[in-house]
Amino acid sequence: MFNVNLVTRDGASIEFEADSTDTLLDAAAKANIFLPAVCREGGCGTCRVTRKAGIVSIGPYSKSALTDADRAAGDILLCRSKAYSDLQLSAPFDRAAVGFAPVPERGARVIDIAPAGAGAIRLALQYEDDPTHGRAAEFIPGQFMELKLPATSIARAYSLANTPNWDGTLEFLIRQHPQGAFSGYLRDSAKIGDLLLVKGPQGSFTADEASPSPRWFVAGGTGVAPMLSMLRQMVEFGMTQEARLIFGVNTEDELFATDAVKELSRSLPRLNVTLCVWQPGPNWTGFAGTPAEALAAALADGGARPDIYVCGPPALIEATEAIALAGSVSHDRIFSEQFSPA
Amino acid sequence: MFCYQCEQTYRSDEGAGCSGSKGMCGKDAATSDLQDVLLHVCEGIGQYLHRARALGATDVEADRFVLYAFFTTLTNVNFNAGKFVQLIAQAGEIKNRVKALYETAAAKAGKAPETLSGAATFIPAADMNGLLAQASEASVRKDAATLGEDVVGLRSLVLYGLKGVCAYAHHAEVLGEERDAIYEAVEHALDLLASEPKEIGPLLDEALALGRANFVAMEALDAANTGNFGTPEPTQVRMTPKKGKAVLVSGHDMKDLCAILEATKDKGINVYTHGELLPAHSYPKLKTYPHLAGNYGGAWQDQQKEFAEFPGPIVMTSNCLIEPQPRYRGRIFTAGPVGWPGIRHIDNGDFAIVAQAAAALPGFAEDAPEETVTIGFGRDTVLGVADKVIDAVKAGAIRHFFLVGGCDGAAPGRNYYTDFAEHAPKDTVVLTLGCGKYRFNRHDFGTIDGLPRLLDMGQCNDAYSALVVATKLAEAFGVGVNELPLSLIVSWFEQKAAAVLLTLLALGLRNVRLGPTLPAFLTPALVNVLVEKFGVLPITEAKADIEASLARAA
Numbered sequence: 076m077f078n079v080n081l082v083t084r085d086g087a088s089i090e091f092e093a094d095s096t097d098t099l100l101d102a103a104a105k106a107n108i109f110l111p112a113v114c115r116e117g118g119c120g121t122c123r124v125t126r127k128a129g130i131v132s133i134g135p136y137s138k139s140a141l142t143d144a145d146r147a148a149g150d151i152l153l154c155r156s157k158a159y160s161d162l163q164l165s166a167p168f169d170r171a172a173v174g175f176a177p178v179p180e181r182g183a184r185v186i187d188i189a190p191a192g193a194g195a196i197r198l199a200l201q202y203e204d205d206p207t208h209g210r211a212a213e214f215i216p217g218q219f220m221e222l223k224l225p226a227t228s229i230a231r232a233y234s235l236a237n238t239p240n241w242d243g244t245l246e247f248l249i250r251q252h253p254q255g256a257f258s259g260y261l262r263d264s265a266k267i268g269d270l271l272l273v274k275g276p277q278g279s280f281t282a283d284e285a286s287p288s289p290r291w292f293v294a295g296g297t298g299v300a301p302m303l304s305m306l307r308q309m310v311e312f313g314m315t316q317e318a319r320l321i322f323g324v325n326t327e328d329e330l331f332a333t334d335a336v337k338e339l340s341r342s343l344p345r346l347n348v349t350l351c352v353w354q355p356g357p358n359w360t361g362f363a364g365t366p367a368e369a370l371a372a373a374l375a376d377g378g379a380r381p382d383i384y385v386c387g388p389p390a391l392i393e394a395t396e397a398i399a400l401a402g403s404v405s406h407d408r409i410f411s412e413q414f415s416p417a
Numbered sequence: 418m419f420c421y422q423c424e425q426t427y428r429s430d431e432g433a434g435c436s437g438s439k440g441m442c443g444k445d446a447a448t449s450d451l452q453d454v455l456l457h458v459c460e461g462i463g464q465y466l467h468r469a470r471a472l473g474a475t476d477v478e479a480d481r482f483v484l485y486a487f488f489t490t491l492t493n494v495n496f497n498a499g500k501f502v503q504l505i506a507q508a509g510e511i512k513n514r515v516k517a518l519y520e521t522a523a524a525k526a527g528k529a530p531e532t533l534s535g536a537a538t539f540i541p542a543a544d545m546n547g548l549l550a551q552a553s554e555a556s557v558r559k560d561a562a563t564l565g566e567d568v569v570g571l572r573s574l575v576l577y578g579l580k581g582v583c584a585y586a587h588h589a590e591v592l593g594e595e596r597d598a599i600y601e602a603v604e605h606a607l608d609l610l611a612s613e614p615k616e617i618g619p620l621l622d623e624a625l626a627l628g629r630a631n632f633v634a635m636e637a638l639d640a641a642n643t644g645n646f647g648t649p650e651p652t653q654v655r656m657t658p659k660k661g662k663a664v665l666v667s668g669h670d671m672k673d674l675c676a677i678l679e680a681t682k683d684k685g686i687n688v689y690t691h692g693e694l695l696p697a698h699s700y701p702k703l704k705t706y707p708h709l710a711g712n713y714g715g716a717w718q719d720q721q722k723e724f725a726e727f728p729g730p731i732v733m734t735s736n737c738l739i740e741p742q743p744r745y746r747g748r749i750f751t752a753g754p755v756g757w758p759g760i761r762h763i764d765n766g767d768f769a770i771v772a773q774a775a776a777a778l779p780g781f782a783e784d785a786p787e788e789t790v791t792i793g794f795g796r797d798t799v800l801g802v803a804d805k806v807i808d809a810v811k812a813g814a815i816r817h818f819f820l821v822g823g824c825d826g827a828a829p830g831r832n833y834y835t836d837f838a839e840h841a842p843k844d845t846v847v848l849t850l851g852c853g854k855y856r857f858n859r860h861d862f863g864t865i866d867g868l869p870r871l872l873d874m875g876q877c878n879d880a881y882s883a884l885v886v887a888t889k890l891a892e893a894f895g896v897g898v899n900e901l902p903l904s905l906i907v908s909w910f911e912q913k914a915a916a917v918l919l920t921l922l923a924l925g926l927r928n929v930r931l932g933p934t935l936p937a938f939l940t941p942a943l944v945n946v947l948v949e950k951f952g953v954l955p956i957t958e959a960k961a962d963i964e965a966s967l968a969r970a971a
Contacts, residue, residue: 086438086439170742170743171743171746171759172743173743174743175743175744205779206779206782207779208778208779209728209777209778209779209780210777211747211748211774211777211778213747213748214747215746215747215759239747241770241773241774241776241777242773242777243777282759284758284759285445285447285498285758285759287447287498287499287502287545287546311761312759312761312762313762314499315499315503316499379544379546
């Protein structure tokens with residue numbers, strides 16, 4: 076057995092044993108350490124960490140989850156890596172994102188389902204009261220839940236858009252996909268009162284609360300959901316940190332959640348919002364281009380290098396990371412969460 | 418960063434002090450450096466306030482700000498770097514205001530205002546990176562190479578003692594009790610520190626002056642607590658949970674506790690105290706709340722385990738906070754001077770959200786077997802039976818009193834205090850206060866002539882109560898306090914305890930046994946001063962120290 080030492084973003088040291096038969100993710104789980112992961116198949120990049128020392132073998136993975144540049148920088152995927160020596164790992168998430176008990180599964184009922192604009196759906200659930208957890212919605216803004224359809228094995232992960240609360244409300248912004256199983260449920264049969272199984276909270280895409288740097292949020296489409304959650308918490312906590320939201324869609328009619336963004340602008344005096352439309356019509360007066368291009372322009376303006384949080388499709392993640400690195404933002408100050416069609 | 422203000426500071430062969438990226442308390446380098454800057458700006462405020470006061474002009478809002486600002490820098494209070502950026506900006510504005518106050522007062526008095534230097538002229542940067550770049554100007558070890566460790570250590574003693582005074586005075590102020598003498602002493606100390614003193618004598622005098630000011634601060638806090646909540650009375654407190662929804666309140670702030678009791682009343686929610694709020698159960702007004710159900714857990718250093726197991730929200734009203742763990746991170750709240758990045762802070766006294774959280778969280782599923790301790794032996798209770806106590810002493814039934822009090826902590830050497838209390842002979846009485854009591858307060862000490870052998874006098878600030886009792890007993894016996902059959906066995910951890918120690922020294926109490934280790938900022942030469950001049954004794958072994966104490970009194 077080899078010793079694995081993983082140091083979190085906030086400096087906590089987590090140790091477990093591993094050998095060449097289990098992935099690092101599974102080896103940690105055997106020690107009741109549940110590290111952030113979603114797909115567990117090398118496809119999402121949620122479990123990406125940096126190898127500081129030691130030897131691993133890495134199984135097949137998607138280049139969108141671990142780019143060649145990431146790998147060259149020493150990054151590995153816990154779900155695809157096996158230990159061949161003692162390991163020193165550095166994680167881009169806080170200890171708070173690490174579970175030391177299995178992720179809870181709880182029942183929650185649909186309390187609202189409504190179009191959010193541009194083919195997106197706002198789905199609101201409310202936890203059932205249970206003796207172990209009560210009814211509180213406890214999570215860290217930026218995290219996600221796996222929603223399991225009633226009477227099926229279909230489960231999909233969606234980021235929360237609201238903030239932790241005591242009435243048990245969970246809010247999601249879900250992009251509808253014509254062939255998506257969960258989209259089909261939402262479109263055809265979901266109704267108020269439906270009971271869903273919610274597994275979570277999960278994920279490590281959370282704000283580095285101890286960082287003094289400005290927070291820049293780069294979002295594509297429904298990738299804005301975790302950004303709304305993090306920004307809303309900044310409002311609730313009365314935080315005065317400089318922040319920037321760069322939110323992009325393909326066409327003007329795809330813009331959604333604009334009321335929520337306006338409300339954030341009113342509540343956070345130091346929030347700068349850039350709405351981006353990739354293929355704008357003639358009347359569009361905002362930024363024409365992708366969020367990554369808007370980021371490049373913002374970084375070129377100078378100022379303190381920000382922490383960058385990016386959520387969206389793989390292409391946006393890749394472009395944002397490349398631009399951020401080119402703009403002198405260090406690799407360990409870029410935090411990403413990629414989503415895929417559901 | 419460099420910090421050596423608390424007992425658990427990093428010690429090695431190279432010396433003592435936390436440096437690098439994080440202190441032993443969990444405070445990161447940025448937060449530590451920003452705290453230094455905040456204190457430096459406050460010294461500038463003090464320079465102007467001190468001079469304005471001499472001309473008859475005061476600014477009580479500025480004084481209150483200084484108390485609060487200093488309190489945020491105590492060990493295990495506020496770890497939120499962003500908060501310190503805000504406080505520094507606020508301090509800068511206040512400094513400009515009190516500068517104008519001073520200049521106006523000087524003009525009215527027909528005097529030219531002094532041209533000040535140092536902290537008074539320090540202009541804090543506008544953002545965190547700029548402030549961090551300025552931190553070296555504010556470090557406690559600035560100029561250590563030329564000043565020598567003795568001067569640096571003594572300056573530190575004054576600074577840390579001042580922190581303790583400010584903390585107690587802030588507690589009193591929020592409950593409506595203020596003393597001009599405290600503000601005057603704080604301003605004087607700030608002005609002295611800002612002058613970058615290099616002489617041992619004036620610094621030692623200032624430390625003792627702060628000790629006297631701290632006595633006033635503790636008196637004010639005593640008046641605040643008793644004035645608002647009544648006189649503590651002997652009370653049995655449940656130490657185990659009851660079935661039902663639950664809130665846990667930690668720290669020292671009884672005003673916040675009272676507000677939480679109000680916010681949760683008639684909602685089927687039980688409120689539990691933690692740590693230094695245990696004495697709250699003995700105050701008549703707080704006892705009127707039937708849902709003040711009991712006390713949960715032990716001293717502060719066990720909180721990560723105990724809070725994780727508590728099935729409701731937790732409110733930290735003052736020190737001691739340590740890093741919130743994932744299992745309770747979402748349900749811990751801070752209030753008053755306390756803070757942690759990413760943890761919800763309540764700064765308006767509205768604890769409705771805590772009641773909501775308690776209702777939403779599961780609470781205790783069942784009653785635990787009942788266990789109780791008896792508390793509430795404040796000065797009025799003890800002096801109420803003074804004749805019995807005096808008779809017992811005269812008859813030889815009570816041979817000696819040991820005040821075993823102060824802070825608890827995780828260091829193995831703290832078992833000394835457990836051993837001391839439990840090995841104290843059966844014909845001695847153990848008085849206790851502070852969170853150090855958790856090491857032995859469930860032990861059955863029995864009684865002497867119907868008087869409990871263990872008398873819990875309250876929080877660390879209730880050292881005031883103990884001193885009043887000692888003074889009255891000394892009067893009754895016609896001796897000085899040092900001639901009483903009384904030994905003080907003090908455990909320290911942070912700056913409130915440092916202030917209490919200065920009070921004991923300032924009042925002339927000798928033979929105080931201090932541990933578990935001596936403050937790292939006290940050099941051997943300074944320790945020697947404490948030993949020679951004030952009779953301070955480092956602890957050794959519990960049994961040996963008991964015997965030595967009894968022999969001295971014989």
